[in-house]
Amino acid sequence: MTMAPGTHNPMSAVPPPPEQRPTPPERNDREPKPRRRIGEMVGVAVLAAVLASGGTYAAIQAGGEGSASTTSQSPSAQTLQQGSTSPTVIQGNASAPDWTSVAKAVSPSVVSINVVLQNGEAAGSGVIIDQQGHILTNNHVVSGAGNGSISVALNDGRTYAASIVGTDPSTDLAVIKLQGAPSDIVPMTLGDSDKVAVGDPVMAVGNPLGLSGTVTTGIVSALNRPVTTQASDQNQSPFGGGQTNADTVVTNAIQTSAAINPGNSGGALVNAKGELIGINSSIAQLGGGGLGSSGQSGNIGIGFAIPVNEAKSIASQLIQKGHADHAFLGVSARDSVVTDGAAKRAGAQVVQVVSGTPADKAGVKQGDVIIMVNGERIESSTALVAQIREMKAGEQAKLTVVRGGQRVQLDVTLAVKPASSSS
Incomplete structure (x- = not known):
C-alpha cells in the first residue's frame, strides 16, 4: 500500500493537497439497484x-433473546444476556471460537440501509447502538440522501424510515435514527x-x-x-x-x-x-x-x-450536537528519514509550526521529526494525521521527536480544530 507523500496544510496535521500527491482512484460510492456492479x-x-449493494439483512437470531439469561448453543460457548444490549459470548476455547454463537448474538444488531438517490438506489450496512434507534454507519453510505430517502431493514425483515442525525466526512462516520423505533431492537x-x-x-x-x-x-x-x-x-x-x-x-x-x-x-x-x-x-x-x-x-x-x-466518540457528538469536534495539533509535515542513534528511522518531519497552536505551545520546532505519539510509531506524515484524528480535542499526548540527533519528549494538549481550518 502506497501512501501519498508531500507537505501538509499548516493549520493541522492533514494530508497534502491534491496537487502534491498522486490522484487516488475514484471510489465507487454505492452499488446501484437492481443492477449491481x-x-x-x-x-x-x-x-x-x-460501499453499497442492495438487500435486506437476514441473519440468524440469537437464541433465547429477551427471555433466557443463559443459552448454550454449543458445548464450546455460552451466550449471556446483557440487559438491552446484544448478548456476550463466553468462548470455551479461545483458540477455536464458536462463530455460530457469535453470529446469533450479533446479527440482530446489524441492519441494512437503503438510500434513494437522484438516479437510483443504493445500500449499505449499519450497527444499532442504543435503544432509541440510533444507528452508526459510514458517511459515504448515507451521503446524498434527501428527506425521506433512507429506509432501514432489521434482521427480521421489518423496515423503517430513518433520518440523518449527523455526519462527519473527515472520519467517514454518520449516525441515522429509526423513525418509530420498536422497543425490541437490540443495540450491539x-x-x-x-x-x-x-x-x-x-x-x-x-x-x-x-x-x-x-x-x-x-x-x-x-x-x-x-x-x-x-x-x-x-x-x-x-x-x-x-x-x-x-x-x-x-x-x-x-x-x-x-x-x-x-x-x-x-x-x-x-x-x-x-x-x-x-x-x-x-x-x-x-x-x-x-x-x-x-x-x-x-x-x-x-x-x-x-x-x-473513535467511532463511539464521534457518534456521541453527532447525537448530542449534530457535528463532531476534532483534535488539532497545528503543524504541517512531510515524510522523512532521520538518524536515531545507530539506526535510521522513518518519521514525519515538521515543515511549519503555526503560532499559538498546541504544537507551538509544547515547543515543537521546525525540522523536528516526530517518530512517536503516545508510544505509537509514526513512520509518515499520513500516520501522524491518522494518530491525531483518532484522538479527542483536549486530550494530552506525548510526542517523541528527533532533534539534532537526540530524542526529545514533548507534552502537548490538543485543541479543537478551528472551523476555518481546511481539515
Whole structure:
C-alpha cells in the first residue's frame, strides 16, 4: 500500500493537497439497484471505500433473546444476556471460537440501509447502538440522501424510515435514527479497541454485494494502520450524491483478513465475544476494473475498520450536537528519514509550526521529526494525521521527536480544530 507523500496544510496535521500527491482512484460510492456492479478501480494495492449493494439483512437470531439469561448453543460457548444490549459470548476455547454463537448474538444488531438517490438506489450496512434507534454507519453510505430517502431493514425483515442525525466526512462516520423505533431492537455491545491485539480472531457482519446475512471471519492483521481514502468526484459519479474529492479520510485503522466487499460498509467488525471493535469502511484492491476485468475488484484479504473507540466518540457528538469536534495539533509535515542513534528511522518531519497552536505551545520546532505519539510509531506524515484524528480535542499526548540527533519528549494538549481550518 502506497501512501501519498508531500507537505501538509499548516493549520493541522492533514494530508497534502491534491496537487502534491498522486490522484487516488475514484471510489465507487454505492452499488446501484437492481443492477449491481462494482466500480472500476485502478492502481496497485489502492484503497477503495467498501460501499453499497442492495438487500435486506437476514441473519440468524440469537437464541433465547429477551427471555433466557443463559443459552448454550454449543458445548464450546455460552451466550449471556446483557440487559438491552446484544448478548456476550463466553468462548470455551479461545483458540477455536464458536462463530455460530457469535453470529446469533450479533446479527440482530446489524441492519441494512437503503438510500434513494437522484438516479437510483443504493445500500449499505449499519450497527444499532442504543435503544432509541440510533444507528452508526459510514458517511459515504448515507451521503446524498434527501428527506425521506433512507429506509432501514432489521434482521427480521421489518423496515423503517430513518433520518440523518449527523455526519462527519473527515472520519467517514454518520449516525441515522429509526423513525418509530420498536422497543425490541437490540443495540450491539460496544467493545474497547484499545484492547485489541494483532492476531485476535474477528468476524465481519454486513451485506456484501446484496448477499444479506453474510458473516466472514479472520484475524486482526495489524493495528494503527494509516489508511487514506478519497471519494470520487461528485460530478463523475453515475449515482449522484456522495462525498466530493475534497473529503479525504485518514483513518488509524484496524486491518483485518476477514473478507470485506462492497456492501459491508458501515457494518460490524466484532471480536469472539460478540463485542463491536470496529466499523468496516474500506479495502485494499489490486488494479483492474469491474467484475469482468483481469484485475481484482473485491476482497483480497486486506480490509480496514474504524476503531470503535473513535467511532463511539464521534457518534456521541453527532447525537448530542449534530457535528463532531476534532483534535488539532497545528503543524504541517512531510515524510522523512532521520538518524536515531545507530539506526535510521522513518518519521514525519515538521515543515511549519503555526503560532499559538498546541504544537507551538509544547515547543515543537521546525525540522523536528516526530517518530512517536503516545508510544505509537509514526513512520509518515499520513500516520501522524491518522494518530491525531483518532484522538479527542483536549486530550494530552506525548510526542517523541528527533532533534539534532537526540530524542526529545514533548507534552502537548490538543485543541479543537478551528472551523476555518481546511481539515
